[in-house]
Each structure stands twice: as structure tokens, then as C-alpha cells.
Amino acid sequence: MIGLALFVIAPIVYALYLSVFRSQLVGGTTFVGLENYLTLFGDAKFWDSFLRVLLFLVVQVPIMLVLSLVAALALDSMRLHGAGFFRIAIFLPYAVPGVVAALIWGFIYGDQFGLTGAVNDAFGWHLAPLSSSWILGSIGNIVTWEFMGYNMLIFYSALRVVSPDLYEAAELDGAGAFRQITSIKIPALRGSMVIAVIFSIIGSFQLFNEPNLLQTLAPNAIGSYFTPNMYAYNLSFAGQQFNYSATVAIVMGVITAVISYIVQVRGTRAENL
Template sequence: MSSLTQRAGRPTQAPSKSNRLGWRTLLAAKGAAFTLPFAAGFVVLFILPLGYAVFQSLYSVKSSGLGLSGNTTVFVGLDNFITAATDPRFWESMGRVAVFACVQVPIKLALSLMLALGLDYLKGRVVAGLRIGLLIPYMIPGVVGTLVWIYLYSPEIGPLTEFGKFFSLNWNFLSDAMMWPSIGNLLTWDSIGFNMLIIYASLQAISPELFEAARLDGAGEARIALSIKVPFVRSALVLTGMLSIIGLLQIFAEPLLFRSFVPEVVTKDYTPTLMIFNQAFDSNNYNYAAALSLIFAVVIAGASFLYYKFTNKPEA
């Protein structure tokens, strides 16, 4: 009886430090296990290709002797990067795309914002129908959408050309002067629904009490949109703007397909990605293409950082 009393009165011992560390380690391991699929994909699809591109960029294929004994791969160090940094064609294509992005991104974001504000103002089943209609272009594969628009732009059989002739407009959407507006219209049609959906979802997170208080103070719908809704979706605008900039700088499928119809307008170095593609698979200069790709990746990262730095400012 006395032994039972002693056991009952004995205080419960706290878990040792080693047991606590073991339990925390187990919890951390379980949490890390959820990231394994992403980590594996990140390593296989990003880290390894990036490392291989760096390796390729340090070498070059040169002819042996008079070229009769075949080619040999030699280590050239940073020669490919120096050539790429001084290649005027590469930087001209980069400037061409940069100017296009400075014009097209604000237009696309403004249209997406207006559509999101319009859907937020509407109520009922109309909103659901409009959302689906605006998202259909985004769900269509880019290659299919580009081919459809090339048909619409065609000077011979395109309906837009005939529509212009009805109003005495002799326009050619595949000409040198109209090529970038034609591509910009295609990209806006393709992605405006996606951007609109992100902004619209951000609008739904705003408390309705703010709108009620503004209406009690006499604010109209336009004032509510400018003073309440637009500031609240600033983060969504920053996100969609960054995604648009990255996507436009890497534009490839659209100019590649346009080139098959008007090669005299869309040249091999019309965009940076098109130039890299032709260097790798047309000229078989994989090493130089790898160097161009790495420089291009640095430029995109720098542009994204600067955009985020100057747009994502904390609220006062």
C-alpha cells in the first residue's frame, strides 16, 4: 500500500530534451515530405537544365585542320558570353520586345481591370456567363489561337481585310508596320481573361461594409471604384503585370508561326527567343545558344526585380 502511495504521489517526469528534439525532427521531416514532389520537379526541370546550359556555354565546336577531319569541342571559357554581349542582333531583338512590352502590358492590365470592375458591379448569372466567355481564349492552346488569328489577318482570305475594304481601309495586318499591333491584339485576346479573373478574385475579398459606408457618405460607384476597389487590387495588378512582362519577353510561338507566313517581316532574330531557337536548331550552334539563353535569363530576372521593386510599395 505504501509503495502504491509513493508511486501515486510521484510527480510525472517531463519529456527529456532528446525526446522533444526527436519529435520536432519527425514533424519537420513529415512537413518536408510534402515538398518532395515539387523539389524533385524543380531539380529535374530547372536546376539540371540550368547547370547543363552553363556547361554548354563554356565550350564551342571548332573544325579540325581544314575541316576535313571533323569537328572538335574545345573549352573557350567566356568567349560565347563576350560574343553574345556584343551581338547587335541580340540586343536589337531585346529592345524590340522591351518597347513592345512597355506599350502592351499597360493596355492589357487596364482592360483587365475595367473588365474586373465591370463584373464586380454586375450581379447574378450574367457574371458567371461573362467569366466563362472571357476565359475561353485563355483555355485555347496558343498555337491554335495564333493560327486562327493569322487566318483572320490574311490579306487574301481574312475577313478583317474585307471588313476594312467595306470602309475604304486598305490595311494589312501582316505588314511590317502592323506586325506588332497584330501580335499585341492576339496576346491581349489570349490572356485578358486570366488577368481579369485574378483581379476579380481580389475584388471579392474586399469587405462589403466599406462599400456601404462609402455609399452612406454619398460616394457614387465611380468614386468607390477609384478610391476603394483599385487600391485594394494593387497586389493583384503587380502580380499580373509581372507575369505579363515575363511572358512578353519570352514571346516565341506567335512570331514563329507568323514567320512561316511572312518571313520577310518576321526575321530569324525578330525576338530573343526566336534568335536563340534558330541558333540552336537552324545553325546548330548549341553552345552560343546556351550563352544567349543565360544572358536572356539574367535580363528577365532583372526586369522582374525592378518592376516588383518599383511597383510593390507598402501602403502609407
């Protein structure tokens, strides 16, 4: 209980406390009530970053989860040679620290001396994964590579606990492999899918490591408010605006909680149908 109060509740209360003050380089700190929140709702930079991660969420998460699902079903089908190897290979990127992953991909994306540069030279292409128009997709690619294996493992473990009796009964009823997927496996996965979706929503809204590390390679494509987390970070560490930064953190936390809650309610309701 004390641990909970100290490490979970206290920081939140403190962030709330910070968010109702404003401290200035000249003039010290004053109580401003909800002014920071009002500023935030009219802050184009914040909404710009929010819409960017929302777009990221809507595009990247479905792609990643479908790939994870296909991988999990393929493993579970028992028709794969070297299933153990595949399982490890797909999961391995998750074990690579995010910082290292971003550095590796930074090299791959380099369009002059990196791998992309070599590909461009060989085929006469002009791929520029670090340009403004491609950067979000490039980051999505890194995140998919990193977390596909993790989600696959969630799905795969859910499939492993399905009773073999069900498959036996289905076979007796003449259901083929595809029918078994749609009627047994997918319904069995619903609970873990809700969890995977919620985790992915949280992850998308909190996107930070990958863009922050790629920023040195693409300073103009990744601005100081590329994602809400980067915005909060730069507000406090470059701009000394700790109070406003706390406001950003709280508002993002509330938005994330609300959306996750909706997903959970919808997900479990569908289960009961």
C-alpha cells in the same frame, strides 16, 4: 528536393556549362570561357530582338492590363446583365491553345482571302496586318485577346475578397461608385497587379509561339531573330550553335529576373506607403 535539383537546378547548371564552350561543325568543341557572353553584348541581332520585345512590353502590357481591370471592375459592379456570360466569354480565349489562336488570327489577318481581305474589298481599304510595319501590333492584338481574360480573373478574384463592410461604410460616408473604385478597389488590387505585371513581363520577354507560327505567313516581316526566344531557337536548330543559344537563354533569364525583381520591390514598397 531531388525533384527541384533534377528539374530546376540541373538544366540551369547545364545551360551555364554549355555557354562556356563553343562547338564547331569543323574542329569540334573548345572551352572559350566568357567569350560567348562578350560576343552577345556586341551582337546587334540579339539587341534588336531584345528592344523589340521591350517595345512590345511597354505598349501591349499596359493596354492589356487596363482592359482586364475595366472588365473586372465592370463584373464586380454587379450592374452587368449576364455577368456570368461575360466572364466566360472574356476568359474563353485563354482556353484556346496558343497554336490554334495564332492559326485563327493568321486567317483573320490574311489580306487577300482572309477576313482582312474581305474588309479591304468592302471598304476599299489597304489594311495589311502582316506587313513589317504592322506585325508587332498584330501580335500584340493576339496576345491581348488571349490573356486579357486571364488577368481579368486575377483582378476579379482579388475584388471578391474585399469585405462588404468596407463598401457599406463608404456608402454611409457618402462615397459614390467612382470614389469606391479609387479608394477601395484599386488599392485592394495592388498586390495582384504586381503579380500580373511580373507575369506579363516574363511572357513578353519569352514571346515565341505567336510570331513563330505567323512566320510562315509573313516570312519577311518576322525574321529569324524577331524575339530573343526565336533567336535562341534558330541559333540552335538551324545553325547548330547550341552553346551560343544557351548564352542567349541565360542572359535573357537574368534580365527578366532583374526587371521582375525591381517591379516587385517597387510594387510592394508603394503598398507600404
